[in-house]
Amino acid sequence: MSERLGFFTDTTVCIGCKACEVACKQWNDLPSDGGTFRKGGSYDSTGRLSGNTWRHVRFVELADAGGGVREDELPDLVATAAGNGSPIDVEAAVAAFDNWVFMSDVCKHCTNAGCLDACPTGALIRTEFETVVLQADVCNGCGYCVPACPFGVVDRVPEDGRAGKCTLCYDRLEDGLEPACAKACPTDSIQFGSYDELVEVAERRVAALHERGVEGAYLYGAAEAPDEQLAGGLGAFFLLTEKPERYGLPANAESPVQENVVPATLAAMGAGLLAAAGVAAAFLWERTR
Amino acid sequence: MSSEQPREFRPAVGTPAEPAFGEKSGETVDLHIGTFKDGRWSYLYGEDTEYQSPPAQMPDIEAIRRAAHEARTGEAPDTVQGPIINAPVWTWEVPLYFWFGGIAAGSSFVALACDLAGDEHSATVARKVALAALMPSPPLLILDLGRPARFYNMLRIFKPRSPMSMGAWALTAFGSLAGSAVAADLLGHRREAKLLGGANAIVGGYLGSYTGVLLASTAVPVWGRSRLFLGPIFVSTAAATGAAATRLALVASGLPVGHPTRRALGTVETAAMTAELILSIINERRLGPLASGLEVDRPGKLFKAAKWAVRAGLALRFARKRGGPRVHHVASLLYLAGGLMFRYAWVGAGPISARDDRAVAEMHRTTAHGT
Secondary structure, three states, X not given: OOOOEEEEEEHHHOOOOOHHHHHHHHHHOOOOOOOOOOHHHOOOOOOOOEOOEOEEEEEEEOHHHOOOOOHHHOOOHHHHHOOOOOXXXXXXXXXXXXXXXXXXXXXXXXXXXXXXXXXXXXXXXXXXXXXXXXXXXXXXXXXXXXXXXXXXXXXXXXOOOOEEOOOOOHHHHHOOOOOHHHHHOOOOOEXXXXXHHHHHHHHHHHHHHHHOOOOOOEEEOOOOOHHHOOOOOEOEEEEEOOOHHHHOOOOOOOOXXXXXXXXXXXXXXXXXXXXXXXXXXXXXXHHHO | OOOOOOOXXXXXXXXXXXXXXXXXXXXXXXXXXXXXXXXXXXXXXXXXXOOOOOOOOOXXXXXXXXXXXXXXXXXXXXXXXXXXXXXXXXXOHHHHHHHHHHHHHHHHHHHHHHHHHOOHHHHHHHHHHHHHHHOOHHHHHHHHOOOHHHHHHHHOOOOOOOHHHHHHHHHHHHHHXXXXXXXXXXXXXXXXXXHHHHHHHXXXXXXXXXXXXXXXXXXXXXXXXXXHXXXXXXXXXXXXXXXXXXXXXXXXXXXXXXXXXXXXXXXXXXXXXXXXXXXXXXXXXXXXXXXXXHOOHHHHHHHHHHHHHHHHHHHHHHOHHHHOHHHHXXXXXHHHHHHHHHXXXXXXXXXXXXXXXXXXXXXXXXXXXXX
């Protein structure tokens, strides 16, 4: 067993260049998401994490932060560049720079991983780096890990039939290389390293931001109070400045299997016994009537 | 920049063409990663970068925790930018399997009850119904896999915490037991058939209910927050559809009107369907806005239709004395149809609920305790 490795993604220095996405796709040989611009009313061009997108830079256009624009009011840059869109007020756009947040989303490599608990084939495993890796040669595409992930990370690849998700570049780690996304990040928004070291770095970063007046800065997935941990603590955690739902993250999360399987099974088995007893009772009652 | 002036290519540290990887010594940079060969050095961290936080300062862990606590408790923000979770990928095969598996489990209960009540002929028929209902199940489940040719990987490990793994094993055990019981019947080994049938009813108790546990053990709001109801609801459907199917099979095999087994099956299907209907209605009310998946689109219509089918069946059942046994057959068919629609509604509700970002956000802002 090696030490625990992970990512610390600092959204305050992310510039939304998507170099991590490109590096990830290139290293892991993943197909493109297509070139549609403005997916879901946002300037984001790649949409979401999926079986073929293991890093995704989410664009958070802060419409309700004051001074920003609503989603449907975003100027159409493509049309403007072609000369038939509405002109852009550059000064207002510069003033609104603060209302843009980017977050490079990735598999959280949870301590209590829902996908790992759900997997019936043992395709999903915990590695010596305490990361969660899907063995594509074992997966039979049952699809149970997909709704079992509380973060919407793992998904079935339609063309392939199997599930796909971030491996934290398991193949690179074994050769002493850092993951492709962290290597490519030009602002070190994505930092890779030993989990304990990263938590320390992250805590200092939050403290520095608080000192500078960014009081909303907080860590998502590390250094929380023990009773507020997300899925037992996230191997890949984030520094955020807005509420988690703005980034498409749940405010709380636990492995759904660990949370629900015992109460649900008890209720179900209780009902099963009751039903079997009820059927037998109905028959015996009819006999004696 | 004018074209005459050469562009400045000098790196921030070191000399051109000789990067300073080995030369920069002394202080470690903020994010130094010692063990990884290519992570030893970064452009970003000179000695005086503003980004580098002061190393001496001990961060106030309480303030950090407070900030996280404030962001993660209280109300969800007005704008929720999803998707938060991915929608389940299961297609039409899965609810159909739930229905067949339910009938198989319900018939195994009936077979045991018939044996206990001493009606050997009906028990034989019920065991055949259980086997017949089970037969289409493995092909349906294999069809739903992304890689059907690898279905055998399900039996690679035994994983009690995964309902999918336990379900695969339960299905295997049920299939073997149901097949052996019918074989024993055909060979005339009554005692063995009874024993195998009894064991099968126990496995059937899991087979009929685990599908509810399987759906409940997910992050999908409408499934996860029905965790104490899904198992009982699915067991009720299983008992009702199993009893209805066995009843029709027994009628077809010539069991006379007024036979105690026929009467008992009528009681069972009606009681189980009533329990199903009541549990479904209570659960839907209890979920509130999280029940969105069961209220809109095709699953919403199916759920409503299923409830009406059950109500119609119950009405016919109580009108039996005026309509005779034929009306009761219609009621049994309505229960079977209602059960099938319930299965499709429940499975179809998942993707809709998963795409309802507001419901997902609200679910995680409240705890699961007491649900």
